[in-house]
Amino acid sequence: MKRYPDAIRMLVAIDCIIFGFDGEKIKLLLIKRNFKPEKGKWSLMGGFLKQDEDLEDGASRILYNLTGLKDIYVEQIMTAGKIDRDPVERTISVVFFALINIHEQDQEAVKAHNAHWLSLDKKPDLIFDHDEMVVKALEYLRYKAALHPLGFELLPERFTIPQLQKLYEAIYDMKLDRRNFSRKILLTGLLIDTGEKDNQSTTKKAGLFRLDKERYKNKFYSFWHFMPQPGIK
Amino acid sequence: MKRYPDAIRMLVAIDCIIFGFDGEKIKLLLIKRNFKPEKGKWSLMGGFLKQDEDLEDGASRILYNLTGLKDIYVEQIMTAGKIDRDPVERTISVVFFALINIHEQDQEAVKAHNAHWLSLDKKPDLIFDHDEMVVKALEYLRYKAALHPLGFELLPERFTIPQLQKLYEAIYDMKLDRRNFSRKILLTGLLIDTGEKDNQSTTKKAGLFRLDKERYKNKFYSFWHFMPQPGIK
DNA sequence: TCAAAAGTGTTCTGTATACACCCATGG
Protein backbone atom coordinates (compact mmCIF):
# COMPACT_ATOMS: atom_id res chain seq x y z
CA MET A 1 0.00 0.00 0.00
CA LYS A 2 1.33 3.41 -0.99
CA ARG A 3 1.37 5.99 1.74
CA TYR A 4 1.36 9.71 2.28
CA PRO A 5 4.77 9.95 3.91
CA ASP A 6 4.53 13.21 5.85
CA ALA A 7 1.04 13.09 7.27
CA ILE A 8 0.10 12.04 10.80
CA ARG A 9 -2.29 9.21 11.61
CA MET A 10 -4.68 9.44 14.51
CA LEU A 11 -7.53 7.63 16.22
CA VAL A 12 -11.05 8.08 14.89
CA ALA A 13 -13.79 7.58 17.45
CA ILE A 14 -17.54 7.45 17.01
CA ASP A 15 -19.80 8.86 19.72
CA CYS A 16 -23.56 8.49 19.74
CA ILE A 17 -26.13 10.77 21.27
CA ILE A 18 -29.20 8.63 21.70
CA PHE A 19 -32.52 10.35 22.27
CA GLY A 20 -35.65 8.68 23.53
CA PHE A 21 -39.05 9.80 24.79
CA ASP A 22 -40.88 8.24 27.72
CA GLY A 23 -44.18 10.05 27.20
CA GLU A 24 -43.21 12.99 29.37
CA LYS A 25 -39.61 13.96 28.80
CA ILE A 26 -36.80 13.68 26.31
CA LYS A 27 -34.23 11.21 27.58
CA LEU A 28 -30.63 10.41 26.81
CA LEU A 29 -29.06 6.97 26.89
CA LEU A 30 -25.80 7.37 28.79
CA ILE A 31 -23.10 5.01 29.98
CA LYS A 32 -21.83 4.74 33.52
CA ARG A 33 -18.32 3.65 32.63
CA ASN A 34 -17.01 0.49 34.26
CA PHE A 35 -13.88 0.58 32.08
CA LYS A 36 -10.94 2.85 31.50
CA PRO A 37 -10.28 5.66 30.93
CA GLU A 38 -12.45 7.79 33.22
CA LYS A 39 -13.90 4.71 34.89
CA GLY A 40 -16.87 5.51 37.12
CA LYS A 41 -17.82 8.63 35.20
CA TRP A 42 -20.64 9.13 32.72
CA SER A 43 -20.18 9.30 28.98
CA LEU A 44 -21.87 8.89 25.64
CA MET A 45 -21.83 5.50 24.03
CA GLY A 46 -18.89 5.27 21.68
CA GLY A 47 -16.12 3.26 20.17
CA PHE A 48 -13.34 3.39 17.64
CA LEU A 49 -13.80 3.22 13.91
CA LYS A 50 -12.45 -0.04 12.52
CA GLN A 51 -10.10 -0.31 9.60
CA ASP A 52 -12.64 -2.01 7.38
CA GLU A 53 -15.86 -0.17 8.16
CA ASP A 54 -17.50 3.01 6.93
CA LEU A 55 -18.37 5.70 9.46
CA GLU A 56 -22.12 5.06 9.23
CA ASP A 57 -21.55 1.33 9.63
CA GLY A 58 -19.49 1.98 12.70
CA ALA A 59 -22.29 4.03 14.21
CA SER A 60 -24.82 1.32 13.39
CA ARG A 61 -22.58 -1.33 14.93
CA ILE A 62 -22.23 0.64 18.15
CA LEU A 63 -25.94 1.35 18.35
CA TYR A 64 -26.81 -2.25 17.62
CA ASN A 65 -24.48 -3.54 20.30
CA LEU A 66 -26.03 -1.24 22.85
CA THR A 67 -29.72 -1.43 22.01
CA GLY A 68 -30.19 -4.53 19.88
CA LEU A 69 -31.89 -2.35 17.28
CA LYS A 70 -31.27 -2.06 13.56
CA ASP A 71 -32.66 0.55 11.17
CA ILE A 72 -32.49 3.28 13.73
CA TYR A 73 -32.76 6.91 12.62
CA VAL A 74 -29.12 7.98 12.65
CA GLU A 75 -27.52 11.13 11.37
CA GLN A 76 -24.01 12.46 11.53
CA ILE A 77 -24.04 15.87 13.17
CA MET A 78 -20.47 17.01 13.77
CA THR A 79 -16.89 16.00 14.16
CA ALA A 80 -14.94 17.04 17.23
CA GLY A 81 -11.25 17.52 16.79
CA LYS A 82 -9.77 19.66 19.55
CA ILE A 83 -6.16 18.71 20.21
CA ASP A 84 -6.60 17.65 23.81
CA ARG A 85 -10.18 16.46 23.71
CA ASP A 86 -9.05 12.97 24.64
CA PRO A 87 -6.22 13.25 27.16
CA VAL A 88 -4.94 9.76 26.41
CA GLU A 89 -4.11 10.29 22.77
CA ARG A 90 -5.06 12.56 19.88
CA THR A 91 -8.49 11.39 18.77
CA ILE A 92 -10.99 12.77 16.29
CA SER A 93 -14.58 11.97 17.17
CA VAL A 94 -17.37 11.75 14.65
CA VAL A 95 -20.64 12.35 16.45
CA PHE A 96 -23.90 10.68 15.52
CA PHE A 97 -27.39 11.55 16.56
CA ALA A 98 -29.87 8.70 16.99
CA LEU A 99 -33.60 8.64 17.69
CA ILE A 100 -35.03 5.47 19.09
CA ASN A 101 -38.31 4.23 20.40
CA ILE A 102 -37.48 3.75 24.03
CA HIS A 103 -39.76 0.73 24.36
CA GLU A 104 -38.20 -1.32 21.60
CA GLN A 105 -34.71 -1.52 23.02
CA ASP A 106 -33.12 -4.77 24.14
CA GLN A 107 -33.21 -4.34 27.93
CA GLU A 108 -30.53 -6.98 28.48
CA ALA A 109 -28.03 -5.39 26.14
CA VAL A 110 -28.61 -1.96 27.61
CA LYS A 111 -28.13 -3.29 31.11
CA ALA A 112 -25.00 -5.20 30.13
CA HIS A 113 -23.41 -1.93 29.00
CA ASN A 114 -24.37 -0.25 32.24
CA ALA A 115 -26.42 2.25 30.24
CA HIS A 116 -29.24 4.33 31.67
CA TRP A 117 -31.96 6.60 30.34
CA LEU A 118 -31.66 9.99 31.99
CA SER A 119 -33.82 13.00 31.30
CA LEU A 120 -32.05 16.10 30.11
CA ASP A 121 -32.54 18.05 33.31
CA LYS A 122 -30.90 15.27 35.30
CA LYS A 123 -27.97 14.79 32.96
CA PRO A 124 -24.71 14.39 34.92
CA ASP A 125 -21.49 15.96 33.69
CA LEU A 126 -19.94 13.81 31.01
CA ILE A 127 -16.32 13.05 30.21
CA PHE A 128 -14.15 14.81 27.65
CA ASP A 129 -16.15 17.11 25.38
CA HIS A 130 -19.28 14.98 25.52
CA ASP A 131 -21.30 17.73 27.18
CA GLU A 132 -20.70 20.01 24.23
CA MET A 133 -21.79 17.25 21.92
CA VAL A 134 -25.07 16.87 23.78
CA VAL A 135 -25.69 20.60 23.54
CA LYS A 136 -25.09 20.49 19.79
CA ALA A 137 -27.31 17.47 19.41
CA LEU A 138 -30.16 19.10 21.27
CA GLU A 139 -29.83 22.22 19.17
CA TYR A 140 -29.87 20.02 16.12
CA LEU A 141 -32.91 18.11 17.28
CA ARG A 142 -34.81 21.36 17.77
CA TYR A 143 -33.65 22.78 14.50
CA LYS A 144 -34.47 19.72 12.51
CA ALA A 145 -37.74 18.77 14.19
CA ALA A 146 -39.10 22.22 13.36
CA LEU A 147 -38.53 21.60 9.67
CA HIS A 148 -38.91 17.87 9.20
CA PRO A 149 -41.24 15.28 10.63
CA LEU A 150 -38.72 13.23 12.57
CA GLY A 151 -40.49 13.22 15.89
CA PHE A 152 -42.27 10.02 14.90
CA GLU A 153 -39.02 8.12 15.27
CA LEU A 154 -39.35 8.55 19.02
CA LEU A 155 -42.87 7.18 19.29
CA PRO A 156 -44.39 3.71 19.07
CA GLU A 157 -45.86 2.70 15.75
CA ARG A 158 -49.34 3.66 16.83
CA PHE A 159 -49.73 6.83 18.83
CA THR A 160 -52.29 9.46 19.72
CA ILE A 161 -52.18 13.11 18.75
CA PRO A 162 -51.93 14.22 22.39
CA GLN A 163 -48.88 11.95 22.71
CA LEU A 164 -47.31 13.56 19.68
CA GLN A 165 -48.05 16.96 21.11
CA LYS A 166 -46.38 16.07 24.39
CA LEU A 167 -43.34 15.02 22.42
CA TYR A 168 -43.09 18.36 20.67
CA GLU A 169 -43.70 20.15 23.94
CA ALA A 170 -40.84 18.20 25.45
CA ILE A 171 -38.49 18.91 22.57
CA TYR A 172 -39.12 22.65 22.65
CA ASP A 173 -39.88 22.93 26.33
CA MET A 174 -43.01 24.93 25.63
CA LYS A 175 -46.77 24.54 25.76
CA LEU A 176 -48.67 24.23 22.50
CA ASP A 177 -52.32 24.87 21.82
CA ARG A 178 -54.10 21.52 21.60
CA ARG A 179 -56.51 22.57 18.88
CA ASN A 180 -54.06 24.29 16.59
CA PHE A 181 -51.59 21.45 16.99
CA SER A 182 -54.13 18.84 16.05
CA ARG A 183 -55.31 20.74 13.01
CA LYS A 184 -51.82 21.44 11.78
CA ILE A 185 -50.58 17.92 12.18
CA LEU A 186 -53.62 16.42 10.48
CA LEU A 187 -53.31 18.87 7.61
CA THR A 188 -49.85 17.51 6.82
CA GLY A 189 -51.60 14.37 5.65
CA LEU A 190 -48.91 12.27 7.29
CA LEU A 191 -51.19 10.60 9.81
CA ILE A 192 -53.49 7.70 9.15
CA ASP A 193 -56.38 7.16 11.54
CA THR A 194 -56.34 3.50 12.57
CA GLY A 195 -59.88 3.79 13.93
CA GLU A 196 -58.71 2.29 17.20
CA LYS A 197 -58.70 3.99 20.57
CA ASP A 198 -56.01 4.31 23.16
CA ASN A 199 -57.04 2.28 26.21
CA GLN A 200 -54.28 3.54 28.47
CA SER A 201 -55.99 6.77 29.31
CA THR A 202 -58.38 7.06 32.21
CA THR A 203 -60.62 9.72 30.67
CA LYS A 204 -61.82 10.10 27.10
CA LYS A 205 -59.82 7.77 24.89
CA ALA A 206 -57.79 9.39 22.17
CA GLY A 207 -57.70 8.00 18.64
CA LEU A 208 -54.66 6.02 17.57
CA PHE A 209 -52.82 7.08 14.45
CA ARG A 210 -49.92 5.71 12.51
CA LEU A 211 -47.49 7.35 10.15
CA ASP A 212 -48.09 7.20 6.41
CA LYS A 213 -44.59 6.00 5.60
CA GLU A 214 -44.78 6.68 1.88
CA ARG A 215 -45.88 10.25 2.38
CA TYR A 216 -43.36 10.59 5.15
CA LYS A 217 -40.52 9.89 2.77
CA ASN A 218 -41.88 12.21 0.13
CA LYS A 219 -42.73 14.97 2.53
CA PHE A 220 -39.65 14.76 4.69
CA TYR A 221 -38.26 17.86 3.07
CA SER A 222 -41.47 19.85 2.96
CA PHE A 223 -42.45 20.16 6.55
CA TRP A 224 -41.43 23.76 6.95
CA HIS A 225 -43.24 26.18 9.25
CA PHE A 226 -44.27 23.48 11.57
CA MET A 227 -43.36 24.83 14.95
CA PRO A 228 -44.69 28.19 16.04
CA GLN A 229 -41.98 30.77 16.28
CA PRO A 230 -43.05 33.12 18.98
CA GLY A 231 -41.42 36.46 19.47
CA ILE A 232 -39.34 36.47 16.33
CA LYS A 233 -39.12 40.00 15.02
CA MET B 1 1.79 8.94 26.39
CA LYS B 2 -0.68 6.20 27.21
CA ARG B 3 -2.34 4.59 24.25
CA TYR B 4 -5.45 2.69 23.28
CA PRO B 5 -3.77 -0.55 22.30
CA ASP B 6 -6.31 -2.16 19.99
CA ALA B 7 -7.57 0.77 17.95
CA ILE B 8 -6.43 1.71 14.46
CA ARG B 9 -4.97 5.08 13.54
CA MET B 10 -5.73 6.71 10.23
CA LEU B 11 -5.17 9.85 8.22
CA VAL B 12 -7.47 12.82 8.78
CA ALA B 13 -7.85 15.14 5.82
CA ILE B 14 -9.58 18.49 5.55
CA ASP B 15 -11.33 19.44 2.32
CA CYS B 16 -12.79 22.86 1.64
CA ILE B 17 -15.68 23.80 -0.59
CA ILE B 18 -15.19 27.45 -1.34
CA PHE B 19 -18.11 29.39 -2.71
CA GLY B 20 -17.91 32.79 -4.34
CA PHE B 21 -20.26 35.03 -6.32
CA ASP B 22 -19.23 37.05 -9.36
CA GLY B 23 -22.43 39.08 -9.65
CA GLU B 24 -24.11 36.55 -11.91
CA LYS B 25 -23.35 33.03 -10.81
CA ILE B 26 -22.24 31.01 -7.82
CA LYS B 27 -18.67 29.88 -8.31
CA LEU B 28 -16.44 27.25 -6.79
CA LEU B 29 -12.73 27.59 -6.20
CA LEU B 30 -11.16 24.37 -7.48
CA ILE B 31 -7.64 23.08 -7.88
CA LYS B 32 -6.16 21.74 -11.07
CA ARG B 33 -3.73 19.35 -9.44
CA ASN B 34 -0.09 19.58 -10.41
CA PHE B 35 0.89 17.09 -7.72
CA LYS B 36 0.21 13.48 -6.85
CA PRO B 37 -2.01 11.58 -6.48
CA GLU B 38 -4.43 12.16 -9.36
CA LYS B 39 -2.13 14.73 -10.91
CA GLY B 40 -3.79 16.66 -13.74
CA LYS B 41 -7.30 16.17 -12.39
CA TRP B 42 -9.52 18.62 -10.56
CA SER B 43 -10.15 18.55 -6.83
CA LEU B 44 -11.24 20.56 -3.84
CA MET B 45 -8.57 22.39 -1.89
CA GLY B 46 -7.47 20.22 0.99
CA GLY B 47 -4.70 19.00 3.22
CA PHE B 48 -4.00 16.81 6.19
CA LEU B 49 -4.76 17.70 9.76
CA LYS B 50 -1.57 18.31 11.73
CA GLN B 51 -0.79 16.73 15.06
CA ASP B 52 -0.95 20.02 16.93
CA GLU B 53 -3.89 21.80 15.36
CA ASP B 54 -7.63 21.79 15.88
CA LEU B 55 -9.89 20.93 12.94
CA GLU B 56 -11.12 24.49 12.53
CA ASP B 57 -7.57 25.81 12.67
CA GLY B 58 -6.59 23.35 9.99
CA ALA B 59 -9.37 24.59 7.77
CA SER B 60 -8.38 28.19 8.39
CA ARG B 61 -4.76 27.40 7.59
CA ILE B 62 -5.68 25.77 4.31
CA LEU B 63 -8.01 28.60 3.35
CA TYR B 64 -5.44 31.21 4.28
CA ASN B 65 -2.74 29.54 2.25
CA LEU B 66 -4.97 29.46 -0.78
CA THR B 67 -6.69 32.83 -0.63
CA GLY B 68 -4.66 35.01 1.69
CA LEU B 69 -7.83 35.68 3.67
CA LYS B 70 -8.48 35.41 7.39
CA ASP B 71 -11.82 35.59 9.18
CA ILE B 72 -13.63 33.81 6.40
CA TYR B 73 -17.08 32.37 7.04
CA VAL B 74 -16.29 28.69 7.57
CA GLU B 75 -18.50 25.91 8.76
CA GLN B 76 -17.96 22.20 9.13
CA ILE B 77 -20.62 20.36 7.14
CA MET B 78 -19.81 16.66 7.12
CA THR B 79 -17.18 14.01 7.51
CA ALA B 80 -16.61 11.50 4.77
CA GLY B 81 -15.38 8.11 5.84
CA LYS B 82 -15.98 5.47 3.20
CA ILE B 83 -13.35 2.76 3.34
CA ASP B 84 -11.95 3.27 -0.12
CA ARG B 85 -12.63 6.92 -0.61
CA ASP B 86 -8.91 7.59 -0.89
CA PRO B 87 -7.35 4.73 -2.84
CA VAL B 88 -3.88 5.44 -1.47
CA GLU B 89 -4.63 4.87 2.17
CA ARG B 90 -7.58 4.89 4.56
CA THR B 91 -8.39 8.55 5.12
CA ILE B 92 -11.22 10.30 6.90
CA SER B 93 -12.05 13.70 5.45
CA VAL B 94 -13.65 16.49 7.41
CA VAL B 95 -15.37 18.80 4.96
CA PHE B 96 -15.64 22.54 5.45
CA PHE B 97 -17.82 25.01 3.69
CA ALA B 98 -16.44 28.50 3.11
CA LEU B 99 -18.01 31.66 1.75
CA ILE B 100 -15.69 34.31 0.46
CA ASN B 101 -15.91 37.61 -1.29
CA ILE B 102 -14.43 36.74 -4.63
CA HIS B 103 -12.84 40.16 -5.04
CA GLU B 104 -10.87 40.13 -1.83
CA GLN B 105 -8.78 37.06 -2.53
CA ASP B 106 -5.03 37.18 -2.96
CA GLN B 107 -4.74 36.61 -6.73
CA GLU B 108 -1.09 35.56 -6.47
CA ALA B 109 -1.73 32.88 -3.90
CA VAL B 110 -4.68 31.51 -5.84
CA LYS B 111 -2.64 31.39 -9.02
CA ALA B 112 0.28 29.74 -7.26
CA HIS B 113 -2.00 26.88 -6.22
CA ASN B 114 -3.30 26.51 -9.75
CA ALA B 115 -6.78 27.26 -8.45
CA HIS B 116 -9.63 28.52 -10.61
CA TRP B 117 -13.11 29.88 -10.06
CA LEU B 118 -15.60 27.77 -11.99
CA SER B 119 -19.33 28.23 -12.07
CA LEU B 120 -21.41 25.30 -10.92
CA ASP B 121 -22.70 24.41 -14.36
CA LYS B 122 -19.16 24.16 -15.67
CA LYS B 123 -17.79 22.12 -12.80
CA PRO B 124 -15.56 19.31 -14.04
CA ASP B 125 -15.62 15.88 -12.41
CA LEU B 126 -13.55 15.90 -9.27
CA ILE B 127 -11.33 13.23 -7.72
CA PHE B 128 -12.31 10.77 -5.00
CA ASP B 129 -15.68 11.60 -3.43
CA HIS B 130 -15.29 15.34 -3.92
CA ASP B 131 -18.30 15.55 -6.22
CA GLU B 132 -20.55 14.22 -3.48
CA MET B 133 -19.09 16.78 -1.12
CA VAL B 134 -19.96 19.58 -3.50
CA VAL B 135 -23.52 18.31 -3.80
CA LYS B 136 -23.84 18.25 -0.02
CA ALA B 137 -22.36 21.70 0.28
CA LEU B 138 -24.75 23.16 -2.26
CA GLU B 139 -27.69 21.56 -0.49
CA TYR B 140 -26.38 22.99 2.72
CA LEU B 141 -25.95 26.45 1.24
CA ARG B 142 -29.55 26.43 0.03
CA TYR B 143 -30.83 25.07 3.30
CA LYS B 144 -28.96 27.52 5.43
CA ALA B 145 -29.37 30.62 3.28
CA ALA B 146 -33.15 30.19 3.46
CA LEU B 147 -33.03 30.41 7.22
CA HIS B 148 -30.06 32.61 8.03
CA PRO B 149 -28.65 35.75 6.49
CA LEU B 150 -25.34 34.37 5.30
CA GLY B 151 -25.54 35.56 1.71
CA PHE B 152 -23.80 38.77 2.72
CA GLU B 153 -20.56 36.86 3.16
CA LEU B 154 -20.37 36.52 -0.60
CA LEU B 155 -20.80 40.21 -1.37
CA PRO B 156 -18.56 43.25 -1.03
CA GLU B 157 -18.98 45.36 2.07
CA ARG B 158 -21.26 47.78 0.27
CA PHE B 159 -23.81 46.34 -2.10
CA THR B 160 -27.12 47.16 -3.73
CA ILE B 161 -30.39 45.38 -3.19
CA PRO B 162 -30.55 44.23 -6.82
CA GLN B 163 -27.09 42.68 -6.32
CA LEU B 164 -28.30 40.86 -3.26
CA GLN B 165 -31.34 39.67 -5.16
CA LYS B 166 -29.18 38.33 -7.97
CA LEU B 167 -27.20 36.43 -5.37
CA TYR B 168 -30.29 34.73 -3.99
CA GLU B 169 -31.53 34.02 -7.47
CA ALA B 170 -28.21 32.36 -8.23
CA ILE B 171 -28.26 30.29 -5.06
CA TYR B 172 -31.77 28.98 -5.66
CA ASP B 173 -31.69 29.10 -9.43
CA MET B 174 -35.02 30.90 -9.51
CA LYS B 175 -36.42 34.33 -10.30
CA LEU B 176 -37.64 36.46 -7.42
CA ASP B 177 -40.04 39.37 -7.47
CA ARG B 178 -38.02 42.59 -7.24
CA ARG B 179 -40.55 44.46 -5.13
CA ASN B 180 -41.30 41.73 -2.63
CA PHE B 181 -37.63 40.95 -2.27
CA SER B 182 -36.74 44.52 -1.52
CA ARG B 183 -39.48 44.95 1.04
CA LYS B 184 -38.69 41.70 2.78
CA ILE B 185 -34.99 42.32 3.00
CA LEU B 186 -35.46 45.86 4.28
CA LEU B 187 -37.96 44.67 6.88
CA THR B 188 -35.31 42.46 8.43
CA GLY B 189 -33.62 45.64 9.59
CA LEU B 190 -30.25 44.18 8.72
CA LEU B 191 -29.41 46.69 6.01
CA ILE B 192 -28.10 50.18 6.57
CA ASP B 193 -28.55 52.68 3.77
CA THR B 194 -25.19 54.33 3.18
CA GLY B 195 -26.86 57.12 1.19
CA GLU B 196 -24.42 56.50 -1.63
CA LYS B 197 -25.28 55.31 -5.11
CA ASP B 198 -23.79 52.56 -7.19
CA ASN B 199 -21.99 54.14 -10.15
CA GLN B 200 -21.36 50.91 -11.99
CA SER B 201 -24.82 50.69 -13.43
CA THR B 202 -25.69 52.31 -16.72
CA THR B 203 -29.30 53.12 -15.93
CA LYS B 204 -30.80 54.35 -12.69
CA LYS B 205 -28.22 53.99 -9.94
CA ALA B 206 -29.16 51.68 -7.12
CA GLY B 207 -28.60 52.66 -3.49
CA LEU B 208 -25.66 51.13 -1.69
CA PHE B 209 -26.28 49.35 1.59
CA ARG B 210 -24.10 47.73 4.16
CA LEU B 211 -24.80 45.08 6.72
CA ASP B 212 -25.67 46.05 10.27
CA LYS B 213 -23.15 43.73 11.86
CA GLU B 214 -24.49 43.98 15.37
CA ARG B 215 -28.02 43.11 14.31
CA TYR B 216 -26.61 40.46 12.01
CA LYS B 217 -25.12 38.61 14.93
CA ASN B 218 -28.27 38.92 17.00
CA LYS B 219 -30.60 38.04 14.17
CA PHE B 220 -28.58 35.26 12.65
CA TYR B 221 -30.92 32.72 14.11
CA SER B 222 -34.14 34.53 13.40
CA PHE B 223 -34.18 34.87 9.67
CA TRP B 224 -36.77 32.20 9.07
CA HIS B 225 -39.32 32.40 6.25
CA PHE B 226 -37.01 34.32 4.06
CA MET B 227 -37.12 32.43 0.82
CA PRO B 228 -40.46 31.79 -0.82
CA GLN B 229 -41.39 28.14 -0.79
CA PRO B 230 -43.50 27.62 -3.84
CA GLY B 231 -45.65 24.56 -4.25
CA ILE B 232 -45.19 23.17 -0.78
CA LYS B 233 -48.37 21.46 0.32
C1' DT C 1 -72.96 13.49 38.00
C1' DC C 2 -68.76 15.59 37.69
C1' DA C 3 -63.88 16.43 36.57
C1' DA C 4 -60.51 15.71 33.13
C1' DA C 5 -59.10 15.02 28.72
C1' DA C 6 -60.29 14.76 23.67
C1' DG C 7 -62.49 16.44 19.50
C1' DT C 8 -64.39 20.25 16.36
C1' DG C 9 -65.32 25.06 14.76
C1' DT C 10 -64.86 30.18 14.29
C1' DT C 11 -62.78 34.66 14.21
C1' DC C 12 -59.04 37.72 13.77
C1' DT C 13 -54.76 39.26 12.27
C1' DG C 14 -50.40 39.35 10.11
C1' DT C 15 -47.59 38.16 6.30
C1' DA C 16 -46.68 36.51 1.59
C1' DT C 17 -47.82 37.18 -2.97
C1' DA C 18 -49.23 39.30 -7.21
C1' DC C 19 -49.37 43.16 -9.65
C1' DA C 20 -49.25 48.61 -11.24
C1' DC C 21 -47.27 52.80 -11.33
C1' DC C 22 -43.62 56.30 -11.12
C1' DC C 23 -38.64 57.83 -11.24
C1' DA C 24 -33.70 58.21 -12.72
C1' DT C 25 -30.16 57.58 -16.10
C1' DG C 26 -27.43 57.41 -20.34
C1' DG C 27 -27.50 56.69 -25.06
Next chain:
DNA sequence: CCATGGGTGTATACAGAACACTTTTGA
Protein backbone atom coordinates in the same frame (compact mmCIF):
# COMPACT_ATOMS: atom_id res chain seq x y z
C1' DC D 1 -37.13 61.03 -25.61
C1' DC D 2 -37.10 56.44 -24.74
C1' DA D 3 -35.48 51.93 -23.15
C1' DT D 4 -33.71 49.92 -19.07
C1' DG D 5 -33.59 49.16 -14.56
C1' DG D 6 -34.65 50.96 -9.66
C1' DG D 7 -37.97 52.44 -6.01
C1' DT D 8 -42.64 52.55 -3.77
C1' DG D 9 -47.56 51.30 -3.03
C1' DT D 10 -51.83 48.39 -2.73
C1' DA D 11 -55.33 44.53 -2.90
C1' DT D 12 -56.05 39.72 -2.01
C1' DA D 13 -55.52 35.24 -0.14
C1' DC D 14 -53.91 32.17 3.11
C1' DA D 15 -52.13 30.42 7.35
C1' DG D 16 -51.18 30.90 12.21
C1' DA D 17 -52.89 32.19 16.73
C1' DA D 18 -56.42 32.88 20.05
C1' DC D 19 -60.32 31.23 21.88
C1' DA D 20 -65.38 28.55 23.06
C1' DC D 21 -68.16 24.87 23.01
C1' DT D 22 -69.32 19.88 22.94
C1' DT D 23 -68.31 14.89 23.82
C1' DT D 24 -66.50 10.88 26.14
C1' DT D 25 -64.96 8.40 30.04
C1' DG D 26 -64.21 6.43 34.70
C1' DA D 27 -64.44 7.41 39.35
